[in-house]
Amino acid sequence: MFKQKSLSEKNAKRKVFRGVVHIFKTTFNNISIVCVTDIQGNVVTWSSSGACGFKGSRKATPYAAQTVTSNAVRKAIDLGLRQIEINISGPGTGRETAIRSVQNLGIPIFLIKDVTALPHNGCRPPKKRRI
Incomplete structure (x- = not known):
C-alpha cells in the first residue's frame, strides 16, 4: 500500500535557498x-x-544570543541557504546581537520583522507588588 522510504531517502539533505530565521521569545532570563x-x-x-x-x-x-543564532544559521548555510x-x-537583551551575528555571516537579509505579541486589553494584569 505505502512505499517504504529507504534509509538514503530519509537522510538526504534538502536544499534551501531562501529561509526565515525565527528568533523566539528573547526574554530577560533566556x-x-x-x-x-x-x-x-x-x-x-x-x-x-x-543546546549550545x-x-x-x-x-x-x-x-549566548549571538552563539545560538550563528549556530543555527551556519547549519542552514551548509544546506544551501542564500x-x-x-x-x-x-x-x-540579545535582540540586536542576534541580528548582528546573522549579518556577520555575510548572508543578505531581506526583511527584519518584530512579531512580539501585544495585548489588546485582554487578560487583567497582576496586582501591583508591595515591597
Whole structure:
C-alpha cells in the first residue's frame, strides 16, 4: 500500500535557498530557541541556548544570543541557504546581537520583522507588588 522510504531517502539533505530565521521569545532570563525554516514554514535547523551549553543566568546574555543564532544559521548555510528574512519576538537583551551575528555571516537579509505579541486589553494584569 505505502512505499517504504529507504534509509538514503530519509537522510538526504534538502536544499534551501531562501529561509526565515525565527528568533523566539528573547526574554530577560533566556533566549530560548532560534529556528530556521523554509518559506513554507518547514523547519530546516534549530538551536537553543541550552543546546549550545549555556546554563542558568548565562542563557540571558547577549553572547549566548549571538552563539545560538550563528549556530543555527551556519547549519542552514551548509544546506544551501542564500537569502533570509528575520522574525524576532520578545523584549530581551540579545535582540540586536542576534541580528548582528546573522549579518556577520555575510548572508543578505531581506526583511527584519518584530512579531512580539501585544495585548489588546485582554487578560487583567497582576496586582501591583508591595515591597
